[in-house]
Amino acid sequence: MTIPVACAVILNDQKVLSVRRSKDMPLAGYWEFPGGKVEEDESAESCIVREIEEELGVRVRILSSLPNHPHALTSEKSIQLIPFLVRVEAGKITLYEHDQLSWLGQSELFEVN
Numbered sequence: 293m294t295i296p297v298a299c300a301v302i303l304n305d306q307k308v309l310s311v312r313r314s315k316d317m318p319l320a321g322y323w324e325f326p327g328g329k330v331e332e333d334e335s336a337e338s339c340i341v342r343e344i345e346e347e348l349g350v351r352v353r354i355l356s357s358l359p360n361h362p363h364a365l366t367s368e369k370s371i372q373l374i375p376f377l378v379r380v381e382a383g384k385i386t387l388y389e390h391d392q393l394s395w396l397g398q399s400e401l402f403e404v405n
């Protein structure tokens with residue numbers, strides 16, 4: 293089974309926004325790009341706008357779509373990660389589901405879980 297997951301790449305001064313999954317979420321403590329599962333009858337584009345509003349409380353505009361990335365979770369379950377480069381259009385980033393955020397530079401991305 294392959295689950296489509298849309299995620300947002302939000303840049304600020306060459307650093308990318310990363311958020312940490314809270315203890316109320318599965319895979320707690322792992323860092324990710326904000327986003328979530330694409331629902332049935334939803335486009336990946338609508339999904340990322342919805343998820344970012346739910347998770348970070350901001351409205352984003354999609355600037356471009358980035359190459360999709362398949363990622364095996366278990367032998368039966370995999371994720372098709374669908375990243376979008378987005379820009380925050382309105383609001384102030386607030387964590388509604390995650391417990392930490394960090395703006396990470398290219399090499400720092402490899403230093404978190």
Ligand SMILES: Nc1nc2c([nH]c(=O)n2[C@@H]2O[C@H](COP(=O)(O)OP(=O)(O)OP(=O)(O)O)[C@@H](O)[C@H]2O)c(=O)[nH]1
Pocket residue numbers: 297298299319323324325326327328329330363371373
């Ligand atoms: N958002 C996000 N999810 C990722 C990334 N990489 C990655 O493997 N995933 C996985 O994709 C899945 C996304 O599921 P989720 O639980 O965040 O989705 P959701 O917000 O729709 O939650 P829900 O199922 O409770 O409605 C998780 O298994 C997560 O670990 C990433 O960079 N960002």
